Amino acid sequence: MAKKKNITQDKLISFYMDYVLMHNQAPNTVYAFAKENNFEEADFYKKFTSFEALEKTIFKVFLDNTLHVLEKSEDYQQFDARNKLLSFYFTFFENLTVNRSYVVYALKNKGLKSLSTLSELRHAFKKYIDTLDIETIDIKEPRIVKIQDYSKQESFWIQLMMIMKFWLDDTSPSFEKTDIFIEKSVHAGFDLMDIKPLKSVLDLGKFLFKEKMQ
CATH class of the missing domain: 1.10.357 (Tetracycline Repressor; domain 2)
Structure with a gap:
């Protein structure tokens, strides 16, 4: 499956809030977070450092x-x-x-x-x-x-x-x-x-x- 493009700050925030509410904790790594939401890890670091x-x-x-x-x-x-x-x-x-x-x-x-x-x-x-x-x-x-x-x-x-x-x-x-x-x-x-x-x-x-x- 092709990776999602145009990963905006708002999308990352939405992905993150959904994750912590489903798991009651932050993701273990940015890599795992990106993989679960089907986007490139590098796209995360374009918006946030951590x-x-x-x-x-x-x-x-x-x-x-x-x-x-x-x-x-x-x-x-x-x-x-x-x-x-x-x-x-x-x-x-x-x-x-x-x-x-x-x-x-x-x-x-x-x-x-x-x-x-x-x-x-x-x-x-x-x-x-x-x-x-x-x-x-x-x-x-x-x-x-x-x-x-x-x-x-x-x-x-x-x-x-x-x-x-x-x-x-x-x-x-x-x-x-x-x-x-x-x-x-x-x-x-x-x-x-x-x-x-x-x-x-x-x-x-x-x-x-x-x-x-x-």
Whole structure:
């Protein structure tokens, strides 16, 4: 039988997810994996250096697919940062739910190794957070701005991990409790980051400083 041609990244991911769900483990070798799915071993290495690299890509693909859906929505384009993030989470977890069996395998069964599996997702998610233009205190000192940006990225990454853990343990119909948790988490997160009260204090301080100087 002729070997399959045009082996894309998506096809390799599909083959791999099917394999681990059928066998509850990764293939022993790329050679055996290629032979079982009838394609050339070299075609695997054109896309990935290892199964570990493929696993990392899977979670980034979930994020990429989420953004692809959102970018088509005119409503999403008009949302503020809070509602954009809500839409992102709802869509992202819909994608995870479609692939729940694999996600449970990858995150629940691998323990601490799953943190490495999420490294590409982490990088892509933090870049997404930067696009939301979440308001922070206007400070001109570059080092402070860098710390602010890092803290913002890390805070929302921790939030995503908390929601993912809740979703993995959620036994409610259609994971409706996860939807509630998403809403409460996002609103709480943005309320804690609300800088308007602090801005008012800073404005008062500037006013008093000017008055004293005069």
